[in-house]
Amino acid sequence: MASENFNQLLNVFWLRPETALWRYLDIEAMRDFQFIGRSLDFGCGDGLFSFIRAGGEFDPLFDAFQKTANLDRFYEKVDVFDAYDDSYAPLVAKKPDYQITVGFDHKPNLLKKAAGLGLYAETVVGDGNEPLSFADNSFDTIFSNIVYWLNDPESVMAELCRILRPSGQLCLMLPNVTLPDYSFFNRLFVQTKDPAWSWLDELDRGRLSDNIKQAASDEQWREIFGSAGLKVRRHTNHLSKHIIQAWDIGFRPMFPAFLKAVEAIPDDRLADVKSEWVESLKRFAVPFAATEIHDNPTNAFHCYVLSK
Numbered sequence: 001m002a003s004e005n006f007n008q009l010l011n012v013f014w015l016r017p018e019t020a021l022w023r024y025l026d027i028e029a030m031r032d033f034q035f036i037g038r039s040l041d042f043g044c045g046d047g048l049f050s051f052i053r054a055g056g057e058f059d060p061l062f063d064a065f066q067k068t069a070n071l072d073r074f075y076e077k078v079d080v081f082d083a084y085d086d087s088y089a090p091l092v093a094k095k096p097d098y099q100i101t102v103g104f105d106h107k108p109n110l111l112k113k114a115a116g117l118g119l120y121a122e123t124v125v126g127d128g129n130e131p132l133s134f135a136d137n138s139f140d141t142i143f144s145n146i147v148y149w150l151n152d153p154e155s156v157m158a159e160l161c162r163i164l165r166p167s168g169q170l171c172l173m174l175p176n177v178t179l180p181d182y183s184f185f186n187r188l189f190v191q192t193k194d195p196a197w198s199w200l201d202e203l204d205r206g207r208l209s210d211n212i213k214q215a216a217s218d219e220q221w222r223e224i225f226g227s228a229g230l231k232v233r234r235h236t237n238h239l240s241k242h243i244i245q246a247w248d249i250g251f252r253p254m255f256p257a258f259l260k261a262v263e264a265i266p267d268d269r270l271a272d273v274k275s276e277w278v279e280s281l282k283r284f285a286v287p288f289a290a291t292e293i294h295d296n297p298t299n300a301f302h303c304y305v306l307s308k
């Protein structure tokens with residue numbers, strides 16, 4: 001039996017089940033973290049992850065692919081989800097169990113998608129690489145899964161520490177030093193320069209190659225936390241090697257073609273087709289997720305809860 005979070009993720013990311021798998025294991029890793037008081041989702045994107053994590057549920061027909069753009073440039077590392085118009089309608093079936101005060105991201109289109117979820121009291125557009133527009137000591141809880149996408153994690157953490165209240169908690173997902181070895185693109189092409197594997201660049205689409213720059217051991221992250229004025233309250237490692245390797249390929253190569261195929265399904269057949277698809281996914285995704293090796297130091301990501 002899948003948890004309701006996982007059911008929701010598989011339904012929303014049905015054409016990209018590897019995303020559902022990763023995000024489900026993120027939810028498990030941050031299980032003990034609670035958004036309380038004045039809270040910030042730093043790099044919330046379209047908000048779907050935090051909505052589902054908060055116990056929100058969608059109508060089965062809703063998915064993450066309602067508004068996409070530039071699908072013809074998918075293999076050129078373009079963010080195809082960075083699109084919005086007024087027809088975007090997240091079909092909320094159950095409201096989330098809690099609200100988050102502020103959703104912050106640098107992409108206005110994603111924030112407009114997030115704003116319709118009833119999860120964030122406010123959305124704020126801003127660049128996480130710049131000094132933040134929030135006052136000192138202004139948040140009780142902060143979550144972020146984007147620090148490793150930014151140019152200088154040290155200065156970002158100093159900023160997050162500045163805006164966190166003395167009694168507050170900060171939850172961060174950060175890549176482990178093992179991650180580079182789990183990327184097919186990095187291990188087979190970047191490290192070997194073997195042209196036979198150059199095509200993996202189209203599969204990587206800049207993901208692991210960018211994040212890998214920030215991959216660091218627990219000791220290295222603790223040093224950065226120390227200089228930002230942050231103390232580690234809890235630390236676990238999640239996303240086992242075999243899970244990351246399955247995610248690294250997933251349904252990604254076929255995504256633009258899958259979307260076109262879905263668009264060609266008549267409206268009165270879509271619910272049936274999707275339901276069968278999601279049930280088939282569950283047969284594999286649920287037992288596969290259960291093979292995650294919990295808190296193994298070689299897992300690909302760290303989950304930290306920090307305070308100042």
Ligand SMILES: C[S@@+](CC[C@H](N)C(=O)[O-])C[C@H]1O[C@@H](n2cnc3c(N)ncnc32)[C@H](O)[C@@H]1O
Pocket residue numbers: 042043044045046047049050104105106107110126127128129145146149150
């Ligand atoms: C890995 S996604 C995480 C989204 C969401 N928090 C989640 O867990 O699903 C990375 C997010 O970081 C945002 N992002 C990347 N660079 C940023 C920047 N410089 N400033 C603010 N947000 C940024 C992207 O727009 C995207 O929404």
